[in-house]
Amino acid sequence: MPQGMVPPTNIFSLSGQPICVFVEASGVQSRPKLIRSLRNAGATICHTPGDAQVILVDSSTLEGVQFVREWNSDPGKVVLESTWAGKCVRAGRLLWAADNWGGCACILSGDGQTVVQNSADEEAKSHLPTPSPTPTRPDPQPSSAHPVLPPQSQPLLSSSSMHFGNGAAAFPSNRASSSTSSQGIQSSAIPLQYPQFGTPPPTSMIQSQMTQPLSAQLQLTPQMATLLPPMPQIPQHMLPELLNNFLRMAYMLPPQYQQTYQGMQPGQVPQTPYTVPEQPQSQPLVQQQPYSPTRTSAISPPPPTAPPPVVSSSTAQRARASPFSKNHPSSLKRKAPLKSPSLYSPSPSSSSRATPAGSKGKERAYSSAESDKEEDEDETPNSSQMAHTGSSPSDSAPRRTILAPREEGHIFETDAGDALLFHVQVDLKNRMQVVQAIKKNSGKVTSDIETADYIILYTRSKTFNALYDSTEANGKLPIQPSFVMDCVEEKALLDHNHYILEHPDPKRKRKKAKTAKTKSKSKRNSVTQNKIPTPKVKRKPKKIVPILDGAEHGFDCNLQSPPPPTNESRLPSGKYLFTEEEKEYAKKYIELSLMRDPTTSGTRIAQRLAAKMPAHSPVSWHTTISRMNVFTDATRKKIMAERAEAKAASEAPSAKPSPDGTDNNGSAPDGTGSDIYDQELHFLINFLMTNDLNESEAETFARLETQARCQTSSNWIQFYDEHFGDITRALGVDAASQPQPAHPTLYKIEAKDEGLN
DNA sequence: AATTGTAGGTCCGCCCAATT
DNA sequence: AATTGGGCGGACCTACAATT
Numbered sequence: 001m002p003q004g005m006v007p008p009t010n011i012f013s014l015s016g017q018p019i020c021v022f023v024e025a026s027g028v029q030s031r032p033k034l035i036r037s038l039r040n041a042g043a044t045i046c047h048t049p050g051d052a053q054v055i056l057v058d059s060s061t062l063e064g065v066q067f068v069r070e071w072n073s074d075p076g077k078v079v080l081e082s083t084w085a086g087k088c089v090r091a092g093r094l095l096w097a098a099d100n101w102g103g104c105a106c107i108l109s110g111d112g113q114t115v116v117q118n119s120a121d122e123e124a125k126s127h128l129p130t131p132s133p134t135p136t137r138p139d140p141q142p143s144s145a146h147p148v149l150p151p152q153s154q155p156l157l158s159s160s161s162m163h164f165g166n167g168a169a170a171f172p173s174n175r176a177s178s179s180t181s182s183q184g185i186q187s188s189a190i191p192l193q194y195p196q197f198g199t200p201p202p203t204s205m206i207q208s209q210m211t212q213p214l215s216a217q218l219q220l221t222p223q224m225a226t227l228l229p230p231m232p233q234i235p236q237h238m239l240p241e242l243l244n245n246f247l248r249m250a251y252m253l254p255p256q257y258q259q260t261y262q263g264m265q266p267g268q269v270p271q272t273p274y275t276v277p278e279q280p281q282s283q284p285l286v287q288q289q290p291y292s293p294t295r296t297s298a299i300s301p302p303p304p305t306a307p308p309p310v311v312s313s314s315t316a317q318r319a320r321a322s323p324f325s326k327n328h329p330s331s332l333k334r335k336a337p338l339k340s341p342s343l344y345s346p347s348p349s350s351s352s353r354a355t356p357a358g359s360k361g362k363e364r365a366y367s368s369a370e371s372d373k374e375e376d377e378d379e380t381p382n383s384s385q386m387a388h389t390g391s392s393p394s395d396s397a398p399r400r401t402i403l404a405p406r407e408e409g410h411i412f413e414t415d416a417g418d419a420l421l422f423h424v425q426v427d428l429k430n431r432m433q434v435v436q437a438i439k440k441n442s443g444k445v446t447s448d449i450e451t452a453d454y455i456i457l458y459t460r461s462k463t464f465n466a467l468y469d470s471t472e473a474n475g476k477l478p479i480q481p482s483f484v485m486d487c488v489e490e491k492a493l494l495d496h497n498h499y500i501l502e503h504p505d506p507k508r509k510r511k512k513a514k515t516a517k518t519k520s521k522s523k524r525n526s527v528t529q530n531k532i533p534t535p536k537v538k539r540k541p542k543k544i545v546p547i548l549d550g551a552e553h554g555f556d557c558n559l560q561s562p563p564p565p566t567n568e569s570r571l572p573s574g575k576y577l578f579t580e581e582e583k584e585y586a587k588k589y590i591e592l593s594l595m596r597d598p599t600t601s602g603t604r605i606a607q608r609l610a611a612k613m614p615a616h617s618p619v620s621w622h623t624t625i626s627r628m629n630v631f632t633d634a635t636r637k638k639i640m641a642e643r644a645e646a647k648a649a650s651e652a653p654s655a656k657p658s659p660d661g662t663d664n665n666g667s668a669p670d671g672t673g674s675d676i677y678d679q680e681l682h683f684l685i686n687f688l689m690t691n692d693l694n695e696s697e698a699e700t701f702a703r704l705e706t707q708a709r710c711q712t713s714s715n716w717i718q719f720y721d722e723h724f725g726d727i728t729r730a731l732g733v734d735a736a737s738q739p740q741p742a743h744p745t746l747y748k749i750e751a752k753d754e755g756l757n
Numbered sequence: 758a759a760t761t762g763t764a765g766g767t768c769c770g771c772c773c774a775a776t777t
Numbered sequence: 778a779a780t781t782g783g784g785c786g787g788a789c790c791t792a793c794a795a796t797t
Contacts, residue, residue, distance in 0.1 A: 604788095604789095620760060623761075
């Protein structure tokens with residue numbers, strides 16, 4: 001990060017009093033950055049719009065319009081375009097009413113459906129480069145793929161039915177907002193080559209140009225990084241049917257699920273700009289960025305748990321090897337062969353256990369969240385090793401976001417041609433390799449963390465903790481060495497946000513050996529007890545924050561569980577009885593967990609259940625669910641079999657889609673295409689039926705795209721559109737709980753639903 | 758009978774010292 | 778400097794005892 005970019009700290013104050021600003025959570029791009037810059041410049045950030053003097057929105061989003069509608073009439077408040085903040089910072093002063101709010105005031109259009117900005121805005125934009133709250137990045141999708149309406153002309157329908165906590169409502173139309181906020185700007189402004197704080201510009205450049213985007217002044221925390229998913233659009237003509245069907249499916253589900261759709265009637269289908277990522281068929285450098293829902297709520301922004309996995313074309317190719325089964329957790333590729341789903345052969349023994357091969361003792365956690373070995377290896381500077389071993393798809397998986405292609409030898413330069421500064425930890429393993437790679441590519445190495453643009457650290461070194469703290473103190477982010485090597489390999493400046501190292505875990509410091517086994521055991525028990533608040537203690541300190549395990553490994557991490565039952569039955573002894581409802585819920589939850597990740601261990605499920613229903617300890621839950629092992633085992637087996645089947649189908653040579661991406665949907669005379677089509681149909685149905693209903697349709701399809709590539713159509717939306725009849729037929733038949741549903745999972749869901757109440 | 762807690766065991770990754 | 782191997786702790790599992 002370049003220095004000297006700190007804006008004045010008192011811009012957002014009136015008479016010495018900080019202005020209370022509320023930044024709308026769902027629609028505003030790069031909200032964390034915006035908030036930080038507001039704070040840095042003296043503003044007070046409110047958590048509710050009611051407390052705010054200024055409400056910042058992205059008026060191109062439904063949420064933005066909603067806020068304008070709701071709050072603009074409030075005399076004590078003003079609703080402004082989020083770009084206002086940047087304008088103030090650039091102007092070095094508060095652009096208040098007398099300044100016509102910098103041209104950022106939002107006014108409802110006549111029909112109340114869209115927001116128009118006052119004319120001063122356009123004027124301002126014409127000569128004043130406005131920092132886009134959404135830094136540009138390589139467009140993940142050519143506009144030709146799906147026409148994008150100009151944001152101002154986008155219909156904003158049924159926004160009154162939107163709920164800000166709702167996934168659909170919270171679905172930000174990033175492209176729209178991005179293009180809005182930067183409308184007419186980028187052509188005149190300096191090119192934004194530093195999206196998401198990716199490549200800091202040289203100091204000289206900053207000092208000479210007040211046009212530096214605000215975003216570049218900020219640092220991106222891992223959490224922030226998760227909030228910035230780019231989003232391509234899909235044609236809106238697909239929406240009504242699609243959404244209605246989602247709703248229809250929702251209504252087929254039990255009340256627990258349906259309640260997530262409260263307030264959303266079929267006739268009120270929110271017609272948000274519907275987006276879904278497409279497979280980039282011919283984009284050598286621009287990476288696909290599967291959308292990962294942020295679920296941002298205006299009231300309570302959720303923890304960012306699902307950063308968008310980003311795939312460069314080259315890595316996407318590799319990651320796409322097994323579309324349906326996706327990449328397996330790294331742990332699956334370790335020595336333990338049992339972890340491989342393909343090798344998973346559930347023991348038919350009477351004492352069926354969750355342990356796949358029926359082995360006793362520890363079967364390393366199935367959970368993908370624990371597969372940390374790969375991350376460890378990620379630290380190895382030699383990324384080419386990682387990339388070419390071929391043994392770890394997750395390594396080569398979507399991590400490389402190309403910010404700017406570069407010529408060899410000039411990778412670590414800014415667009416202005418200035419060398420980027422790297423601080424490379426002295427005791428970094430293979431430091432020379434990294435340093436040489438930097439130098440060979442016009443980068444510079446500095447010993448000064450303060451001035452460095454990138455801080456390369458090595459987690460295993462003894463000085464890592466101190467360096468980490470120092471890095472943090474300087475407001476910078478520690479980066480993995482592999483970032484350098486990956487940049488070289490990609491011949492491009494990559495997004496370092498995917499290489500951020502997590503804060504060192506104090507637990508990794510090993511205590512001096514003391515052996516008493518009994519001691520170990522008692523300790524173990526205490527650990528078990530303590531697991532309630534922190535379900536999982538990761539041994540691995542070097543977790544790469546922005547990587548989404550679920551997406552990377554192809555698990556449906558986004559599936560959400562329904563609310564747990566609340567009725568507790570207490571025994572006279574004071575103990576809590578496991579009610580039937582709780583048991584049923586546990587079954588449901590087991591299924592859900594296995595859906596998310598079929599390798600999830602019983603212990604983990606028990607821990608999660610205990611977290612949800614703390615009346616019973618994790619141990620108790622474990623005991624209880626271990627009695628459901630027959631069920632668990634069968635479910636696990638089923639899910640793994642489905643995935644293996646889908647994987648096999650997708651890997652079949654004949655299953656390759658036609659190179660031109662044309663449809664070969666199931667009508668192939670040899671029947672192969674039909675098989676694929678059937679597979680995909682079932683896969684889609686299964687996916688839809690197990691979909692988290694809090695998730696918007698766009699999110700669903702985006703997630704679907706990240707999990708499997710549609711082969712018989714160019715994407716899943718199209719597949720849905722083309723085979724709508726089959727899909728509804730299958731859904732209808734299956735939903736009618738016929739004895740032999742098209743898809744085992746469907747059956748499972750139905751059975752599950754019946755058992756619920 | 759049901760729940761809770763403990764014991765015993767296996768497996769695996771990390772760390773560090775020894776070795777090459 | 779890189780590699781290797783052992784110690785160690787943690788994660789996980791099942792079986793069983795204790796408690797109410």
